[in-house]
Amino acid sequence: MSEIKDRAEEAKEKRAEFGPDISLEEYTLDAPEYGARPLEEITEVDRERLLNAGVDVTGAERSGSFIQVDNSVIHAAPTQEGIEVQSTRAALEMYPWLEEYLWQLVRVDADKYTASAELNFQDGYFIRALPGAKSVFPVQACLYLKAASISQNVHNIVIAEEGSELHIITGCATDSPELSGLHIGVSEFYVKKNAKITFSMIHNWAENIAVRPRSGVRIGENGVFLNNYICLQPVNSLQLFPSAYLEGEGATARFNSVLMAGPGTHMDVGSRAVLSAPGTRCEMIARSITTGGEIINRGLLVGEVEGVKAHLECKGMILKGGGRIYAIPELDGRVEGVEMSHEAAVGKIARAEVEYLMARGLSEDDAVATIVRGFMHVDIEGLPPILKDQIDSAVELSNKSLL
Amino acid sequence: MLEVENLTVSIDNRTLLENVSISIAEGETRMLFGENGSGKTSLLMAIMGLGDYKVESGRILFKGEDITHLPTDERARRGIGIMFQRPPTITGLRLKELLELIERDNRDMEELARSLNFEKFLDRDINQGFSGGELKRAEILQLMVQDPDLVLLDEPESGVDLVNIDLIGRSIRGLLQKDLHKHRRKSGLIITHSGYILDYVEADKGCVLVNRTIWCTGNPHEILEGIRERRYEGCLTCQR
Numbered sequence: 001m002s003e004i005k006d007r008a009e010e011a012k013e014k015r016a017e018f019g020p021d022i023s024l025e026e027y028t029l030d031a032p033e034y035g036a037r038p039l040e041e042i043t044e045v046d047r048e049r050l051l052n053a054g055v056d057v058t059g060a061e062r063s064g065s066f067i068q069v070d071n072s073v074i075h076a077a078p079t080q081e082g083i084e085v086q087s088t089r090a091a092l093e094m095y096p097w098l099e100e101y102l103w104q105l106v107r108v109d110a111d112k113y114t115a116s117a118e119l120n121f122q123d124g125y126f127i128r129a130l131p132g133a134k135s136v137f138p139v140q141a142c143l144y145l146k147a148a149s150i151s152q153n154v155h156n157i158v159i160a161e162e163g164s165e166l167h168i169i170t171g172c173a174t175d176s177p178e179l180s181g182l183h184i185g186v187s188e189f190y191v192k193k194n195a196k197i198t199f200s201m202i203h204n205w206a207e208n209i210a211v212r213p214r215s216g217v218r219i220g221e222n223g224v225f226l227n228n229y230i231c232l233q234p235v236n237s238l239q240l241f242p243s244a245y246l247e248g249e250g251a252t253a254r255f256n257s258v259l260m261a262g263p264g265t266h267m268d269v270g271s272r273a274v275l276s277a278p279g280t281r282c283e284m285i286a287r288s289i290t291t292g293g294e295i296i297n298r299g300l301l302v303g304e305v306e307g308v309k310a311h312l313e314c315k316g317m318i319l320k321g322g323g324r325i326y327a328i329p330e331l332d333g334r335v336e337g338v339e340m341s342h343e344a345a346v347g348k349i350a351r352a353e354v355e356y357l358m359a360r361g362l363s364e365d366d367a368v369a370t371i372v373r374g375f376m377h378v379d380i381e382g383l384p385p386i387l388k389d390q391i392d393s394a395v396e397l398s399n400k401s402l403l
Numbered sequence: 404m405l406e407v408e409n410l411t412v413s414i415d416n417r418t419l420l421e422n423v424s425i426s427i428a429e430g431e432t433r434m435l436f437g438e439n440g441s442g443k444t445s446l447l448m449a450i451m452g453l454g455d456y457k458v459e460s461g462r463i464l465f466k467g468e469d470i471t472h473l474p475t476d477e478r479a480r481r482g483i484g485i486m487f488q489r490p491p492t493i494t495g496l497r498l499k500e501l502l503e504l505i506e507r508d509n510r511d512m513e514e515l516a517r518s519l520n521f522e523k524f525l526d527r528d529i530n531q532g533f534s535g536g537e538l539k540r541a542e543i544l545q546l547m548v549q550d551p552d553l554v555l556l557d558e559p560e561s562g563v564d565l566v567n568i569d570l571i572g573r574s575i576r577g578l579l580q581k582d583l584h585k586h587r588r589k590s591g592l593i594i595t596h597s598g599y600i601l602d603y604v605e606a607d608k609g610c611v612l613v614n615r616t617i618w619c620t621g622n623p624h625e626i627l628e629g630i631r632e633r634r635y636e637g638c639l640t641c642q643r
Contacts, residue, residue, distance in 0.1 A: 352491045355453050359487075360505040360549060361479035370504065374495030374528075 004108050008118035011109035018298070019239025019268045022210050024112060027151035027182045029120055031070035034146075039065060039075055046144075046175075054171040054202040055142040063135040063167075064127070069144045070152060071122040082133025083166070084126065085141075088155050091126035098126070101157050105188045105216025105245065113212040117153045117186040124154030124185070129164035129195070138167040138200075145183060145209065146175040156187040160195035160223075168197065172211075173204040177234075180208035187215040191223035193248060200228040205235040207264060213240040221248030221277075228378075231267065232260040239268040241298060246273060246280035246308075255284045256378045261293025261323060270298025270328070275308035275338075282310040287376050289316070290323030300330040303338030312342035317349065317375055404429045404553055404590040405450070410461035412449045419445040421615040422461070427553070430587035432579055434601065434623040435594045437612035438635045443594045444488065446612065447555045450592075451485045452478050465553065484551030486542040488558050488594075492530040498541060499525040502548045515547045519574060535562020536571070543574045554578050556593040560600045572603025581605065598627040613638050 015021050039059045042050070047057045050067070059065050064078035064085035073087040084091075092098050108118050125141045145152055160166045172183065183205070191197050205211060219225050225244060244253040255271040273282040288295045301310040316325035329342040349371055357367035405427040412420040420442045427433050437443045449456045450463055452475040462471045470478050493501075502512045502525075516522040519540045524533070533541060539559060546554060556575065563571055576582070580589045581604070593600060601623060609623030611630070618638050619626070629637060 350491060353493050355475060356487065356491050356493070357501075357504075358475040359451055359453065359479055359485050360501065360545060361476055362504060363476050364474070366504075367476075370496060370501075371493060374493055377495035 004103055004118060007109040008115040011115040012112055012119060014109065014111050014115065016111035016113060016212070016239065018241060018296075019212070020237055020266065022182060022212070022237065024116055024151065024182070026149065028147075028149050029071070029122070029151055029153075031072070031147035031150050034069045034072040034074050036074055042067075042074075049173050049175065050142055050144070050171065054169050055140050061137045062140050063137045064139040066125040066127070066139070066141040067144065068123060068125070068142070068154065070147050070150050073123050076125065078139070080136060082130045082164075083135050083139060084128040084130070085139055086126050088124040088126045088157060091157070098157065101159065101188060101190065102155065105218055105243070106186050106214045110214065113184045114186060114214050116151070117155055117184050117214070120151070120153040121155055122153050124156040126157050127166065127168060128159040129161060129166045131161040132163045133161075134165035135167050138169045141168060141170045143170070143172045143183065143185065144175070145173075145179060145181040147181075149180055151182040151184065153184045154186070156185065158187065158197060158199070159190045160192060160197045162192045163194045164192075165196045166198070168199050170199070170201040171204060172201070174206045174209055177206045178208065179206055182210045183212070185213045187213065189215070189217040189225065191217065191219040191225050191251075193221040193223065195220070196224040196226075198226040198228075201230065203229075203231040203235065203238070204233050205238075207234045208236050210236050211238045211240070213242070215240070215242035217242065217244040217253065219244060219246050219248060219251035219253060222250040223248055223252070225253045227253070227255045227271070229255070229257040229269070231269070232258065234262055234265050235267070236264070237266045241268075241270050241272060244271065244273040244282070246275045246282065247277055249277045250279040251277060252280070253282045257286045258376050258378060259286070259288045259295055261288070261290045261295050263292035263321065263323075265293035267293065268296040268298070270296075270300070272300040272302070273310065274302045274304065275310060276304040278305055278307055280308045284312045284314075285378055286314045287378060288314075288325050289319060289372065289376065290321075290325055291319045292321035292323045294324045295326070297325065297327045298330070299328070299342065300332065301340050301342075302332040302334065303340050304334050306335055306337035307339075309339045311340070314342070314344040315375070316346040317372070318346065319349065319372070404431070404466060405592070406464040407446075407450065408461050408464070410449065410463065411459040412445060413457050413459050414455055418459070419456070419615060420449065423612075423615075423617055425610065425617055427590050427592060429590060430580070431608065432591040432593065432604065432606045434598075434606040434609040434626075435592060435612060436598065436609060436626060436630060437594075439596070441612045441635075442615045443612050444557055447485060447557055447592070447594065450555060451475055451483060479549070479551070482552035483555065484546045484549045484553070485555040486539070486546060486557055486559060488561065490530050490538060490542060492528065494528055494531065496529050497526055498529050498544070501529055502545065505545065506548050507550060510548055510550070512548060516544055519544055519570065536564055536567040539563055539571055540567070543571060543578070546578055547574070552589060554589065554591045556591065558594050558596055560595065560597065568599070568603065572600065575600075575604050579604070598630070601627060611635070611638050
């Protein structure tokens with residue numbers, strides 16, 4: 001581990017490849033300790049904010065829950081056999097072999113944020129499905145910011161063992177809309193042979209929060225990784241560019257993102273997939289809306305062996321209030337016989353569509369809202385209804401704020 | 404039901420309709436003939452309040468109310484419905500969802516869709532990849548759910564194959580309550596270029612739009628026959 005620490009030390013001033021630079025000194029690592037508690041003892045106020053981020057504090061219809069407030073893990077427990085949910089720190093103590101899973105898919109010296117996650121490690125979640133286990137309901141995980149100017153540094157590990165299936169819904173939120181803070185989250189996902197992970201993340205930050213997730217995914221033979229990322233609420237600066245490594249034959253990855261940026265929000269969001277085994281497939285679908293903020297949409301597909309198929313679709317809509325959408329789709333075919341394509345479009349709401357709905361009796365406002373809702377509707381194959389409902393209600397909530 | 408009085412309409416300072424007057428009674432079906440570019444679609448758009456059409460003079464009355472400057476949705480809510488000739492695609496909006504939004508009287512959407520042999524399209528994005536005939540069926544289904552008192556149909560037969568034309572004709576007859584011989588309340592204004600729809604939907608009257616205005620009104624079959632024999636140029640020589 002000392003080598004890891006050394007590399008982190010060396011990278012602690014290193015600027016990230018993308019996104020505005022953030023001065024880590026402006027944030028504190030100090031936060032009160034919050035004791036562990038059962039879900040039912042979470043206060044009313046926290047309950048509501050957690051709920052907006054997709055976390056159901058009743059724990060009903062969940063296969064497990066994890067909640068971390070600032071540096072304290074206040075709840076971590078599975079409710080289904082074959083599913084493990086605990087803090088990363090506890091898991092590292094329990095399983096010495098887990099060390100081997102750390103910093104495999106994200107480089108510790110990638111930038112100052114990954115370095116900070118190592119040097120200022122403050123837990124995170126460990127979620128695992130044992131071989132053949134299938135989560136009946138989603139596991140929910142929440143990373144919550146409460147203390148003023150807090151810098152939260154977490155390292156998450158998710159493992160779907162052979163033939164298993166995991167659905168995870170992650171909600172991130174802050175205690176108050178005025179809170180300022182920084183969230184750094186390193187996540188490493190291991191999808192083993194014939195396993196499947198559906199990972200849906202709903203970000204519900206605030207206007208003064210900076211967010212730097214750093215994620216890597218390894219997908220084994222016939223493994224499936226479905227990633228849904230929803231960020232419709234204000235955030236100061238968000239930059240993420242997870243990488244998926246499709247290393248097993250027949251592995252599949254799909255990334256969906258739905259973003260909305262109002263004035264003062266800067267998002268630099270995308271995903272990268274490296275298809276390095278025969279028969280691998282990847283699809284990326286991004287829907288972005290700005291009402292005055294800036295969104296940079298990246299997407300990079302790398303085809304390394306013959307016969308891989310990948311497609312990238314990136315659509316943006318600039319609504320009243322202006323803003324900017326900068327789409328950067330990239331294809332990198334490295335051998336003969338790869339099939340990769342992309343389509344990107346940035347536009348406005350078509351008047352003809354609004355009038356079409358008005359001719360059916362919808363008011364102009366309702367017509368616009370209906371079109372925007374449709375635009376943000378990403379048809380996500382294989383998503384459990386409960387996750388779909390969660391995403392739909394996040395979209396619905398943001399839709400109301402448009403009018 | 405509908406009174407269009409001396410309507411002059413322009414777009415970007417170009418006159419598209421000039422002194423158009425047309426009156427459609429409750430329960431009446433009217434065919435509107437005219438060659439390409441004569442202003443047929445513009446008239447329907449103006450009645451519905453669509454596009455950047457500017458009413459320069461004249462007025463539109465619906466059920467006795469002046470609707471000349473009402474927004475489109477208000478006209479729809481008062482009972483005017485339109486079948487678009489080239490409806491737009493709306494990504495992410497399923498046909499079924501749209502039907503739920505416009506539905507007024509607890510109509511059985513599934514049943515209506517079945518009557519058009521269209522139930523498998525309910526979960527498709529509206530008009531996405533629909534063929535010519537499918538577009539028409541989607542439009543008619545929406546109108547069935549909307550249940551307007553005045554139906555404006557823009558070339559309902561165009562792009563429809565022989566198998567589907569009968570189905571579409573039957574559905575339009577339903578929309579216009581053609582099975583009721585007394586107390587028929589629904590009215591229609593149907594644009595036709597070919598007149599083919601007359602084989603499937605009986606009309607009470609026909610009129611011809613030539614040079615941006617209504618040239619004549621009369622028996623629709625006689626008008627169609629006249630156009631077939633002498634083309635629209637013949638209309639110009641005809642006494643108005």
